[in-house]
Amino acid sequence: MNLLNRIFKKLIPYFKNKYILTLFIFILWLTFFDRSNLVDRVKEMRNLRQFEKDRVYYIERIETDSKRLKQLKTNNKNLEKFAREQYFMKKDNEEIFVIIEE
Secondary structure, eight states: OHHHHHHHHHHHHHHHSHHHHHHHHHHHIIIIISTTOHHHHHHHHHHHHHHHHHHHHHHHHHHHHHHHHHHHHHOHHHHHHHHHHHHOOOOTTOOOOOOOOO
């Protein structure tokens, strides 16, 4: 408690000056109460960084999916293989056995 009292007594003369008090209130206002305050700006910067990471991920994903789609459109054997593996499609005279390795 003594430490707090000493600090408070040292700061009182500075806050008696109206310019320093005004500056302090202005900084306090900008930091916590303004529409675009410092706390919200930090949160928005975090969100922006996350969105940039997501953007890079989705761009890479679009490129790989576009290549895969091009392969499926140009080669019928790839299309048949994809349909059999992903959707378990079969011809009329075939039976499919799914083997799951554990």
